[in-house]
Amino acid sequence: MNVDTKNLPADAFERVHIDSTQAERISKPSVSFWQDAWLRLRKNKAAIVSVFILVFIIIMAFVGPMISPHEADKQTITHANLPPKVPGLEKLGIFDGVGTLGGKEVDLYEFKKVDTYYWFGTDGLGRDTFSRVWEGTQISLFIAFVAALIDVVIGVAYGGISGYYGGRIDDVMQRFVEILIGIPNLVIIILMLLFMEPGVTAIIIAITLTGWTGMSRIVRGQVLKFKNQEFVLASRTLGASNGRIIAKHILPNIMGVIIINTMFTIPSAIFFEAFLSFIGLGLQPPDASLGTLINDGYKLIKFQPHILLYPALILSLLMIAFNLLGDGLRDAFDPKMKD
Template sequence: MTKSAEEIEKHRFAPAPQQNGDNERIAKPQLSFSKDAWLRVRKNKGALISLVVLAIVVLMAIIGPHLSPHDGYEQDVTRNNLAPRIQGLEKLGIFDGTQKIGGEEVNKYEDLNIDDYYWFGTDSLGRDLFTRTWLGTRVSLYIALLAAVIDMLIGVIYGLISGFKGGRVDNVMQRILEILSGIPNLIVVILMLLILNPGILSITIAMVITGWIGMARVVRGQVLKLKDQEYILASRTLGAKNNRLLFKHLLPNLSGVIIINTMFTIPSAIFFEAFLSFIGIGLQAPEASLGTLISDGYKTFQFLPHLMVIPCIVICIILITCNLIGDGLRDAFDPKMRD
């Protein structure tokens, strides 16, 4: 026979002890938005390799002109149009200073008794192409930084205010935007030439006037979509002011879009400067930019291809790496691209 309830020990009816430490323990650590994006960027090998390559280019732009013993502006016509010559590699039969002139291979280093090494050769005025290439890369990186700063400061703020205010303010700001977008950058630069000398200053002013329009439109569209979301309405109900709504709620949620569009704006700005310098209304001699180096090498491409090929390779590396990094950031920040 079974025992009655009174005969069973009371401790058997006691509830099981609770392990409070394990009840709400999360097996996998929580990730912030930035850490989650970084993990997704790490999966994109092309973006990681591009980031490393771009870092090397930036480093060379900083220290490159100091690695060569030759000044980038010093002219010596007796050493003009020398082929690349690199220590160590010349023994392997490559980059030994030989070049074809009139169908015959000659070595101007031996003919002129030149003991120095010019790693990228020299131009038509005897200036060191290695030093001038990295000096020109500095200009391209300055344009990239300028484009990013303009987008962040002017484009983002203009788009935030226009989309958040709405109504008449938005209408007026958009009409101003349409007027500015109807003026091509090239026309602005040409107008600047009537006031200023050709150079980096006129390009900078042209970018300040029209370079932020695309970012402003993108940010405005995103703000119009987000400002009626529930978390914005809840914050407004709790008494949050406009500044807090803009910079504490809207701006963090726009960070992905802003970063992605900035990375895609940078190659366009670099190419714009190189194009202006190539056609002669950008930087002027003796200043060096990748555009001016390509323009000088273009004139003698059939006879001295290295004068044009080397700066072309550098600018292509910068443009390709920026685009690949932008693709990686788009995959990381865009929720539609998540796996």
């Protein structure tokens, strides 16, 4: 359709004025890499819920034994094998201390004349399961975090040196890693325990002997990727030392990958500690960890299922929460993700 512009009134047109000072103004505020990653992570509901679960479990691991009216190692044989009983909830018909005795359901607290409450029940020696579960969680988390920290330190240093210098150094270092990967972890642990007593130190050393190899290979791949980038070459041309290039240019760019893999290393260490304690190669009684508590509950699962329920539930929550948080961090640090 043709429009006759000659007959249009003059006020039908409006001159558009462009302010040159605002022509290239960025309306959206700029954010750093870490701020952008946090914004992405906040949108992941599963990761945020996992953070709250982990914070709650970590707090309870330290506060739980303090708020319990019973000591974790105190043995009261007359209070053995009591079911959970919680004030207030007993009136609702749950956690009321009712158990099976001779094929009949009876209030075991009245039967044994126990005038106190055990929130998670007791084990076969009359020890408070609530205190033992949270002390065991504390030990398992300590082992996992220390092992993960050592893995990060050794793995990042080893992989960074191997990838950055390359050549003959890289060949020799990677052949050593391949030898360690080829030896099963359980064989190394059994041989090591021939010379060390089972305990926290032995488990940490066992986990870190070969645990750092995965981190080192990932870091090596990332360093090989970045060391020939233009900004690294420009820095080297300007006379920057190798230490400055690694610390100022390469390490910040691979920090996201290191954090993500650490989040996956921690649950692996927790599970590995539980596995060692379950098969008798980890902590020894009377020390408690999630693995030893699960082992104790496994023997009485038909008669006292609550002894197995609580440590198994906490172990499952830790594994799921750390893995979901790791997935969320991987999505948050991925530069290809778009809003």
